[in-house]
Amino acid sequence: MRQSHLFTKTRKEAPKDEVAKNAQLLTRAGYIHKELAGVYSYLPLGLRTVNRIVQVIREEMDAIGGQELVMSALQDKELWARTDRWDDKNVDVWFKTTFASGGETGLGATHEEPLTRIMCDHVSSYRDLPILAYQFQNKFRNELRAKSGIMRGKEFLMKDMYSFSADDESHKKMYALIREAYIRVFDRLGLGEITYPTFASGGMFSDFSEEFQTLSEAGEDVIYVDEDKKVAVNKEVYTDESLAKLGLTKDQLVEKRAVEVGNIFHLGTRFSEALNMNFKDEEGNSIPAIMGCYGIGPTRVMGTIVEVLSDEKGLVWPKEIAPFEVHLVSLGNDHEEVQKEADRVYEELTQRGITVLYDDRAVRPGEKFADSDLLGIPTRLVISEKTMTQSGVEVVDRKSGNTQLVPESELLKRLQSA
Amino acid sequence: MRQSHLFTKTRKEAPKDEVAKNAQLLTRAGYIHKELAGVYSYLPLGLRTVNRIVQVIREEMDAIGGQELVMSALQDKELWARTDRWDDKNVDVWFKTTFASGGETGLGATHEEPLTRIMCDHVSSYRDLPILAYQFQNKFRNELRAKSGIMRGKEFLMKDMYSFSADDESHKKMYALIREAYIRVFDRLGLGEITYPTFASGGMFSDFSEEFQTLSEAGEDVIYVDEDKKVAVNKEVYTDESLAKLGLTKDQLVEKRAVEVGNIFHLGTRFSEALNMNFKDEEGNSIPAIMGCYGIGPTRVMGTIVEVLSDEKGLVWPKEIAPFEVHLVSLGNDHEEVQKEADRVYEELTQRGITVLYDDRAVRPGEKFADSDLLGIPTRLVISEKTMTQSGVEVVDRKSGNTQLVPESELLKRLQSA
Numbered sequence: 001m002r003q004s005h006l007f008t009k010t011r012k013e014a015p016k017d018e019v020a021k022n023a024q025l026l027t028r029a030g031y032i033h034k035e036l037a038g039v040y041s042y043l044p045l046g047l048r049t050v051n052r053i054v055q056v057i058r059e060e061m062d063a064i065g066g067q068e069l070v071m072s073a074l075q076d077k078e079l080w081a082r083t084d085r086w087d088d089k090n091v092d093v094w095f096k097t098t099f100a101s102g103g104e105t106g107l108g109a110t111h112e113e114p115l116t117r118i119m120c121d122h123v124s125s126y127r128d129l130p131i132l133a134y135q136f137q138n139k140f141r142n143e144l145r146a147k148s149g150i151m152r153g154k155e156f157l158m159k160d161m162y163s164f165s166a167d168d169e170s171h172k173k174m175y176a177l178i179r180e181a182y183i184r185v186f187d188r189l190g191l192g193e194i195t196y197p198t199f200a201s202g203g204m205f206s207d208f209s210e211e212f213q214t215l216s217e218a219g220e221d222v223i224y225v226d227e228d229k230k231v232a233v234n235k236e237v238y239t240d241e242s243l244a245k246l247g248l249t250k251d252q253l254v255e256k257r258a259v260e261v262g263n264i265f266h267l268g269t270r271f272s273e274a275l276n277m278n279f280k281d282e283e284g285n286s287i288p289a290i291m292g293c294y295g296i297g298p299t300r301v302m303g304t305i306v307e308v309l310s311d312e313k314g315l316v317w318p319k320e321i322a323p324f325e326v327h328l329v330s331l332g333n334d335h336e337e338v339q340k341e342a343d344r345v346y347e348e349l350t351q352r353g354i355t356v357l358y359d360d361r362a363v364r365p366g367e368k369f370a371d372s373d374l375l376g377i378p379t380r381l382v383i384s385e386k387t388m389t390q391s392g393v394e395v396v397d398r399k400s401g402n403t404q405l406v407p408e409s410e411l412l413k414r415l416q417s418a
Numbered sequence: 419m420r421q422s423h424l425f426t427k428t429r430k431e432a433p434k435d436e437v438a439k440n441a442q443l444l445t446r447a448g449y450i451h452k453e454l455a456g457v458y459s460y461l462p463l464g465l466r467t468v469n470r471i472v473q474v475i476r477e478e479m480d481a482i483g484g485q486e487l488v489m490s491a492l493q494d495k496e497l498w499a500r501t502d503r504w505d506d507k508n509v510d511v512w513f514k515t516t517f518a519s520g521g522e523t524g525l526g527a528t529h530e531e532p533l534t535r536i537m538c539d540h541v542s543s544y545r546d547l548p549i550l551a552y553q554f555q556n557k558f559r560n561e562l563r564a565k566s567g568i569m570r571g572k573e574f575l576m577k578d579m580y581s582f583s584a585d586d587e588s589h590k591k592m593y594a595l596i597r598e599a600y601i602r603v604f605d606r607l608g609l610g611e612i613t614y615p616t617f618a619s620g621g622m623f624s625d626f627s628e629e630f631q632t633l634s635e636a637g638e639d640v641i642y643v644d645e646d647k648k649v650a651v652n653k654e655v656y657t658d659e660s661l662a663k664l665g666l667t668k669d670q671l672v673e674k675r676a677v678e679v680g681n682i683f684h685l686g687t688r689f690s691e692a693l694n695m696n697f698k699d700e701e702g703n704s705i706p707a708i709m710g711c712y713g714i715g716p717t718r719v720m721g722t723i724v725e726v727l728s729d730e731k732g733l734v735w736p737k738e739i740a741p742f743e744v745h746l747v748s749l750g751n752d753h754e755e756v757q758k759e760a761d762r763v764y765e766e767l768t769q770r771g772i773t774v775l776y777d778d779r780a781v782r783p784g785e786k787f788a789d790s791d792l793l794g795i796p797t798r799l800v801i802s803e804k805t806m807t808q809s810g811v812e813v814v815d816r817k818s819g820n821t822q823l824v825p826e827s828e829l830l831k832r833l834q835s836a
Contacts, residue, residue, distance in 0.1 A: 005483065005485075006485070007485055007537070007540055007541070007546070007549045007551060008540050009539075009540050009546075011539075030540070033536045033539065035489070035490045035492065035493070035494055035532060036490075036492060036494050036523065037519070039490045039492045040490065041487065041488065041489040041490050041532065041536065042487060042488045043487045043536070044485045044486060044487050044551075046487075047486055047487050047488050065423065067423075067424070067425055067462045068462060068465055069459065069460060069461045069462050069464075069465050070459065070460045070465050071453070071459040072453045072454075072457045072458065072459050072573050073491070073556065073558075073573055074453065074454060074457045074513075074558070074572060074573050075453070076453055076454050092518075093518075095492075095515045095516075095523075096515060097513045097514060097515040097525070098513075099560065099572070100510075100511075100560040100561065100562050101455070101561075101562050101563070101564075105454065105513075107515070107525075114453060114459065118451045118459065118461070119425070121427075121429075121451065122425055122426050122427050122448070123425070128425070128427075131425045133425060133462075138491065138556070140491075140492070142517065142518040143518065143519075144518050144519050145519070146519075154492060154517075155490050155491055155492050
């Protein structure tokens with residue numbers, strides 16, 4: 001894409017009302033726009049980044065047999081009343097509203113109830129199980145405070161997945177499969193080394209649930225990390241009793257701040273019983289399915305990546321989720337030959353399937369470089385009179401700042417192997 | 419995808435509370451699930467179909483320079499008050515709700531206001547224009563009645579696009595470009611021959627707006643079609659005065675029922691003036707941008723396609739939007755060789771990038787064929803003892819019912835040229 005065509009502009013100053021680093025940088029770089037506290041729109045570069053995060057998650061969920069669907073935001077009050085989760089006393093983040101045709105509705109903050117009801121129509125026998133279904137869908141949570149940018153919103157994108165199994169053994173296998181898939185997701189998103197499966201309070205059906213916590217000073221959680229075992233414990237279960245159950249000892253644990261980027265839960269039969277999501281087992285008995293739920297917030301992940309990877313110059317995206325792979329910067333506004341060469345490189349890379357943001361704007365080199373640093377695309381290519389004299393292209397790595405003159409003939413090979 | 423893995427099941431009877439053919443068939447085929455009147459979830463086959471419609475629209479919008487973003491559902495009351503569209507007296511489809519932190523909000527039924535405000539941050543000069551920006555986003559409309567299945571929902575997916583131009587000439591060019599793109603979209607979606615650009619009431623900034631109306635008895639609109647000119651007039655502007663302006667005569671016009679599948683509007687400076695979306699023109703004067711808006715509802719389009727293309731056996735999808743290109747039906751439950759051959763064909767087609775739903779279930783042939791007709795995938799391949807004896811594969815065209823035995827060696831060529 002030609003940058004002269006991109007409608008968003010960068011800005012030097014962060015908006016005064018943003019305190020979170022992720023919101024400040026993403027706004028300055030033109031990735032997002034704040035609509036209301038905790039409510040953001042995603043502009044072209046931001047949407048491209050979200051979509052790449054979504055695609056990584058989708059590939060890993062599909063690889064373990066996940067089936068994608070999408071449920072509605074508007075929720076059936078009667079359904080939620082059956083599980084005792086309609087009342088604001090029990091669930092305190094509802095946005096509720098009224099139908100013109102009569103009756104109340106609310107905006108879904110999670111989707112155990114509607115998916116369980118859907119399964120009632122499609123599952124009758126143990127032969128239909130297990131089922132693993134997921135969606136990317138906007139959740140609505142009526143949060144009192146929203147000061148963490150896109151890391152905690154009132155409206156935000158969520159990958160929520162739910163499993164339905166015939167028995168405990170099958171459920172445990174499914175849970176383990178998903179846990180491994182989550183580890184792969186965070187590896188691919190560039191957060192693997194600082195993301196810990198973390199034991200947290202478990203609810204009614206297990207001693208613990210597991211969170212995926214990414215180390216960051218911007219995090220709201222306090223966790224205790226065992227580096228050797230590559231696991232952690234959330235402060236809420238940091239007790240002698242819990243640690244004994246987990247086989248962990250306090251002298252091996254280091255306190256850290258972290259962001260919860262994912263979580264996986266055993267739900268048991270809490271929802272399937274309440275909503276009669278029963279199936280016939282091998283003996284012909286009608287019994288409720290065993291469920292689990294598994295979340296990752298793509299926009300929260302995006303905010304977390306900004307918090308932990310950006311530097312004083314701006315955003316720094318891992319290659320797998322950057323809005324473009326290459327930022328091509330032409331310093332050829334006044335030099336027709338340079339402009340032509342940059343056009344040629346742009347066409348060639350694009351034709352080879354490499355995604356390129358091409359800064360063809362008529363602005364000063366200093367402004368182009370500052371913008372390029374701010375936008376955070378992993379690889380910058382600079383074409384100027386100087387590089388043309390040297391028959392090469394300057395390749396700059398955004399993260400390390402390393403700069404190298406690469407002969408034109410080797411450019412494509414270099415980019416494809418990067 | 420193996421059908422034994424697909425969690426949805428078909429059903430013989432339509433739900434009693436659905437009166438629209440599209441909702442009846444899509445529910446029976448397991449494409450959608452009704453959550454509430456006018457509120458549907460999209461199950462795996464349904465989501466795949468929606469996504470293919472979305473992709474056709476996206477390609478055509480990108481081809482004319484559209485930039486994709488995504489805005490929030492939760493809306494800023496103060497912003498809408500500035501254009502006089504917060505009050506229920508002026509806009510009667512709001513779902514309104516309250517923030518826990520105080521103050522009212524509403525769910526967006528359209529997005530002129532927030533996008534215009536976003537542009538205030540990014541546009542300063544005539545050099546920044548024109549801009550064409552669009553999103554695929556869920557709209558919320560508090561409709562009193564919702565009996566048309568997915569053709570009219572309280573929550574539904576919309577492609578809404580907005581243009582911002584520096585002067586009237588530039589706006590008219592943009593409008594014409596988009597009008598052509600819309601014609602290409604409906605052609606690709608298989609609705610071209612029965613979809614008419616239709617003059618309708620125009621609002622404050624032009625004599626007429628244009629709708630794209632698809633002929634269907636299920637439609638809510640009455641239009642008057644001029645077959646020769648391939649245009650139509652909505653009943654609301656079917657007056658002698660309007661027809662004279664349009665150069666149409668009553669004796670050339672035939673009354674038809676139709677569904678509005680898209681619309682394109684001149685907005686003038688209605689929103690840019692109210693929200694101070696100004697830019698500096700060549701003389702340095704600060705003036706408001708000229709806007710247009712352009713909608714297509716992918717889920718409404720999907721419902722319309724069901725209404726006009728399905729037959730007594732079930733759904734019939736055009737190839738470009740079918741959830742899978744091929745439905746591979748194996749009649750080999752009791753025949754290991756048939757099963758193996760079907761597995762082999764499934765692997766081969768999938769590896770070649772052809773999307774295949776593979777009916778590997780252990781059910782009767784009659785059930786498989788009935789389900790296959792109901793699901794509506796364009797090409798059915800049947801592998802059985804009989805076809806193996808003949809060293810071929812039976813290829814059935816869902817739409818025409820034409821059946822042909824194709825030698826295995828020619829199968830791939832046949833599918834790729836189809």
